[in-house]
Amino acid sequence: MAGKKVFGLNQINPASHALEHKEAAKVAVFGLASDFGCQVQMTNIERELLDVLGMFELVYWQLVSSAPLPEDFDIAIIEGAVCTQEHVETLQWIRERAKVVIAIGACAVTGGIPGLARGNVDDFAKRVYGDVPASCGSMASPRPVSDIIAVDFTVPGCPIEPLELVAVLQRALMGGNPEAGGRSMxxxxxxxxxxxxxxxxxxxxxxxxxxxxxxxxxxxxxxxxxxxxxxxxxxxxxxxxxxxxxxxxxxxxxxxxxxxxxxxxxxxxx
Amino acid sequence: MTQTRLNIHHVARIEGHGNVNIEVQDGVLTDVEMNITEPARMFEQMVRGRSCTEVSYIASRICGICSPNHAITSLLCLEDAMGIEVSERTSKLRSLLIRGSYLQNHATHLYVLAAPDYVGLQSAFPLATAAPDVLSRALEIKRLGNELCNAVGGRSVHPNTCVIGGFTAEPDPKVLLALADRLQAIADDCIATGDLFGHFEVPDFKSQGDLLCLVEDDDYAVISGQTRALLSAWTRPVGEYRDFIIERSRPYSNAKFSTLPNGRTFMTGAIARVNQSWGKLSPAARIVAAKAGLRPVWLNSFKNNLSQAIELVDCVERCAQLCREIAADTGSSAPAPFEFKSGHGVAATEAPRGTVYYEIDVDDKGRVEYANILTPTAQSLANLENDLRLFVPRIVDRDPDTFKMLVEKLVRAYDPCLSCAVH
Structure with a gap:
């Protein structure tokens, strides 16, 4: 199971417990390096999403809303692999604010497909661009989110099964524990x-x-x-x-x- | 002398991460940059050395929306490289899968990403209470597009049934016939979408670029054909793509920029296809266009949205018809056995946002030696930048909120996918 912080099966998850007295938990969605496929999957459960919207307040989701990034949110949903120093700083900023961090999709959970560049980032960039654009910033070997910050829940898969995310959101809201993910297929x-x-x-x-x-x-x-x-x-x-x-x-x-x-x-x- | 930077950081309601950097001196526009910051993804290098049987699986991860195109274009390219023929049924299923993604993409883009611009909203969520009928219509088209992709590709994001030579599984004919009926039933919703976008006011604007897309003599091209430049009036085989599309990187963007050899920029996607294949559109689609006052050629980039809506009307009929044809046909799409052999392939398909080109070299063990991929947004990005150079001076004295909204409206009219653009 990915994640530096793994909750035991019979231990109450203190992170989600902190949400208990809130009326509507504020949810913010962030994208690192990905194809946005998992966020697209989230838009594909629009009816279910609209149903649960009463339980959550979606305060930030750049794919579907121009609402600006707020300072205050309870749950951070993070898609994508960590590929730059800027990503590392973004994650640290998120962790300081979010009571619960949910990593969604293979890129965020295991490093996923972007991880194929691991160990070869500079060589690959030279081959792709010749002169690597300055905008590429400080590239780093792709890593999962849990390599940088503590992750409370994961929704694995490429892409995610979106109803699995709904189930995890409910666990986060109700103070449930994450799945142990022990069995193989x-x-x-x-x-x-x-x-x-x-x-x-x-x-x-x-x-x-x-x-x-x-x-x-x-x-x-x-x-x-x-x-x-x-x-x-x-x-x-x-x-x-x-x-x-x-x-x-x-x-x-x-x-x-x-x-x-x-x-x-x-x-x-x- | 006053120098003002009117930068728009992280444009919302598009796929991927990018900024628009605009510099104005004494009220005169001096610089525009599409500053694409989506992290370098380097797929062409990640597949190098890997088995060609993994390419479509990996390459489909370039884009969460047009994954069917990345999967299928890479398969066509490898089949070209290794001399593999596929059945007519396989081609029809591939065409259906891609057209299904048009329904999904266009409905999402039009209603969820673009429409809020036209009604002064930050997102489509308030429509759930303000205009439930409109939102419901959007979701139904999107849902059917997804179901179609699920049925043919195994799932809507990253199809897993399409492989070199054919499909590992197929939908039951009964499923296809049921889908055909439901597609027929939303034809009016697609027409209503066209009428809605026909009524939205857009700035009077004329892009200076060309329009490029695939064309076929007897079909609305999506998985085959040659590249046609409408205004330059030439048609070339896709295998020569390096001779007619020049791709270069620029220091301020992780996505490359493309032009024609003479430096002219160009637009891709629905606006190019609908203008180009006008004569092949269904009567219903042409009526929607006529009601909106359109006749080819229109070069207003803002009307790419309306073009998508017109394409939707045409596409839903084609999807229903393809479902029925495939259900009635008794051929096979089972992957034909093949042997690895070294070769060089090029292929192109029309994704929702424009032409995707793949070029791959494989060795005699079936390993990828070289891969090059051109995505639609990387092709049209230079044209968008040029459009902004023309458009920004006209709006530079507007209040900051209106200015930002208008710039973003133009960017979003392209339906850019920055994840794809960087790939």
Whole structure:
């Protein structure tokens, strides 16, 4: 599970507890480096969002509103990977103000796809631009939000399942605990009665990936690429043995694992 | 001498992060910069060395809105590189997926991002109580666009069923037929959208740039065709894109800027397509345009919004028809087996905001050796900057709030995607 601060299962979450006496919690939405896909997913639950708007006051969301950034908010929803020094400062500013921080989407939770540039940022920038524009600022290796500030809740996935965000917002509001995210996906495929990709001679990252999405990609004939990040219980060495046991290439497995976990693996996880 | 900076920091209601920097000396405009600060994302480099089978999956993450285009253009490009043919059914499903994203994109942009400008609101949220019918109409079009993309692509953001050679899964014909009926049922909502945007007043303005998009002899081009420059009056194969689009970086922007070889800037997207493919629009779409007083060629960039609404009217009919055709057809979209071989490919498609070009080299093990991607907003950004140079002097004496609103209105009329632009 991503995050420096992980609440135990039977511990009351003090962060969200602080919201208890508020009438309508003020929610601010921030974007770091991303494709805005998770924010687009948030606009895709407009009806549900309108229903819960009475419980929240959306005070800042630049994608859909010109309302300026306020000094005061209770819940910060953060999308995107940390890619510049400016992002680091923004996150610190947010953490000083927000009672609850929710990281949404693979980019924010594991470093996601932007994390593929990790270790090569300067070289990549030179190849893309020649002369790197001054506006690029102080670029840094992409990192998840939890590398910089404490994160209270995560909504993993690329993109997020937006109703999962609604559930997490409710937990934040009611003082619930975050999901532990321990299981990997294989149990979901069993429940779905899908034929395992390994049985079909193909690598699937569901073996080590945090469950909770219901394995829709597998149902659609597409092996898991691990967008929800590693499950807390993931045992990579044992997974590599399984890959080799099926006569598949462990190097391919490791390359695929990078797609969403390169930044996470390099920093907080090992 | 007084020098004033009229900078607009982080333009709201667009995808991505960017500022408009404007400098005025003694009441005369001296500088305009589209200062795109969306962090450098470097997708072309991130796919280098990786298996070509991962490209569409990774590249679709360039954009949360036009992910179907990034997925499909990269697939077409790789199929071009490795000489892979796909079935007609696969092409139809790809076309449907992209057109579904037009419904989703245009409804979101028109109602949620652009409309608040025209009714003096900060966001569309107050419409829930002030004009519930209008908001409900918007959400229904958007929702159907999403459902269409879900049905064909597996999900609306980052489709996962489209792969090299075809689709891993397909919607049931019954689902397609039900969608066709529901699409037919919102045709009037799309017309009402066109009428609404036809009534919104926009500044009288004429952009100096050209209009570029894909064209086909017998179709409203979205997944094939050649590039046409309407005003320069030339048509070229997309494979020659480097000869007709010159892309350069500038120190104040993380997104690159594009021009034609003679330095002329150009617009992409709905305004280019609707003007260019006027004769192929449905009668209903042309009636909406006529009611709004439009006849090709219009060069008012503010009317890109109205052009999107006209395209919506045409698109919803095409989507319904495609759903029925695919449901009745018995062909297969199952991915054809292929072998990796080295090659060079170029492909282009029309995304909601304009043409997306991909160029990829693969080696004989199917690894990406080189990738170059041109996105619509990176192409039209220079034209937007030029428009601002023409427009700002006309409004420079307005009060600060009105000035900001008018500048942002022009920026938003482009429906820019800065995440895409930087990629």
């Amino acid at each position: 294989c149990g979901d495929c069993r429940l779905n009665e899908d034929v395992c990709f390994f049985e079909r001679g193909r690598i699937c990252l569901g073996l080590v990936t945090r469950a909770g999405c219901g394995a829709p990609c597998i149902k659609l004939g597409y092996p898991c690429n691990g967008c929800r990040g590693l499950a807390a219980s993931a045992n990579l060495d044992s997974a590599r043995d399984i890959v080799a046991g099926y006569g598949l290439d462990v190097a391919d497995f490791d390359a695929r694992l990078q797609i969403f976990n390169k930044a996470g693996q390099d920093s907080s996880r090992s």
